Amino acid sequence: MLQLDSISKTYADGTQALKQISMELGTGMVGLLGPNGAGKSSLMRTIATLQDADSGLITMNGVCVRSNPLFLRSQLGYLPQHFGVYPHISCRALLEHIAILKGLNDTEQRQAQIESLLELTNLTKVAERQVRHFSGGMLQRFGIAQALLGNPQVLILDEPTSGLDPAERLRLHKVLHEVAKTRLLLLSTHIVEDIEHLCANTYILIAGEVVASGSTDSLFKSLDGKVWQGAIDIEQLPADAHVLTENLYYGRQVYRVFAESQPHPAMTPVKPCLQDRYFLHLNGIEWGEC
Numbered sequence: 001m002l003q004l005d006s007i008s009k010t011y012a013d014g015t016q017a018l019k020q021i022s023m024e025l026g027t028g029m030v031g032l033l034g035p036n037g038a039g040k041s042s043l044m045r046t047i048a049t050l051q052d053a054d055s056g057l058i059t060m061n062g063v064c065v066r067s068n069p070l071f072l073r074s075q076l077g078y079l080p081q082h083f084g085v086y087p088h089i090s091c092r093a094l095l096e097h098i099a100i101l102k103g104l105n106d107t108e109q110r111q112a113q114i115e116s117l118l119e120l121t122n123l124t125k126v127a128e129r130q131v132r133h134f135s136g137g138m139l140q141r142f143g144i145a146q147a148l149l150g151n152p153q154v155l156i157l158d159e160p161t162s163g164l165d166p167a168e169r170l171r172l173h174k175v176l177h178e179v180a181k182t183r184l185l186l187l188s189t190h191i192v193e194d195i196e197h198l199c200a201n202t203y204i205l206i207a208g209e210v211v212a213s214g215s216t217d218s219l220f221k222s223l224d225g226k227v228w229q230g231a232i233d234i235e236q237l238p239a240d241a242h243v244l245t246e247n248l249y250y251g252r253q254v255y256r257v258f259a260e261s262q263p264h265p266a267m268t269p270v271k272p273c274l275q276d277r278y279f280l281h282l283n284g285i286e287w288g289e290c
């Protein structure tokens with residue numbers, strides 16, 4: 001549906017935010033996982049046609065998006081990382097206002113769509129409340145409802161779960177899962193659990209580059225037999241063993257380590273997870289299969 005070929009972007013101050021990004025995106029939820037400053041928002045804004053790339057190709061169903069931005073915009077819903085709302089207006093009235101701006105002119109159809117989006121995002125009961133009284137999670141669900149007005153085939157969400165408490169995050173996950181059944185949903189996040197819960201396919205973006213991509217489970221299953229865990233003195237690790245993460249469990253420092261064979265007698269093999277693969281790249285660990 002949406003294809004990116006070697007997209008690059010350098011800002012006026014010389015920051016190279018995107019380096020030769022290529023992606024093939026079909027229906028369903030696709031995760032874009034990366035740390036702060038990786039280029040996620042730059043990529044989202046570029047795909048959403050809010051800024052142009054310096055080079056490369058973006059096509060939507062075969063149509064060149066960089067030269068026909070309106071073609072994608074007419075099928076696009078976008079929720080930026082930070083979005084503003086008119087605070088002194090009810091949720092329903094604001095959706096109505098945005099729907100009209102989006103050109104939903106048929107009153108009956110517009111209202112039916114608003115009702116179904118309120119339902120989908122669990123906002124029906126609070127629809128008459130002013131959005132300024134909304135919690136962070138409600139505000140994000142409102143953001144998704146407004147992005148879905150007009151039934152776009154592509155939905156881009158930039159870090160929608162940032163700052164939400166665990167219960168709100170799970171509530172939002174349910175909404176996103178539902179929404180992605182019938183469209184492409186590109187989800188940018190630095191939260192590994194978001195991707196684990198939601199995305200069948202993932203791109204890992206670090207310093208403007210896609211360093212890994214594929215089905216989410218294949219990304220970490222390839223580390224099978226190479227991840228070890230234990231509370232050891234890391235000075236005793238051999239040179240070809242690399243610390244992925246260190247965690248405290250009840251005051252004890254426990255390391256997860258990447259190594260082709262058992263790096264220390266006190267380390268046991270553990271099932272790899274997406275976080276292991278993510279930290280492999282974040283820590284700049286060289287591995288032949290990356």
Ligand SMILES: Nc1ncnc2c1ncn2[C@@H]1O[C@H](COP(=O)(O)OP(=O)(O)OP(=O)(O)O)[C@@H](O)[C@H]1O
Nearest residue numbers: 011013015017034035036037038039040041042043
């Ligand atoms: N308008 C801009 N002008 C100059 N540099 C920019 C601009 N926007 C982003 N950058 C820089 O580009 C790089 C990528 O930033 P971007 O916001 O795309 O990353 P991100 O992965 O979304 O990070 P975060 O999660 O912190 O928002 C960073 O070094 C950032 O400082």
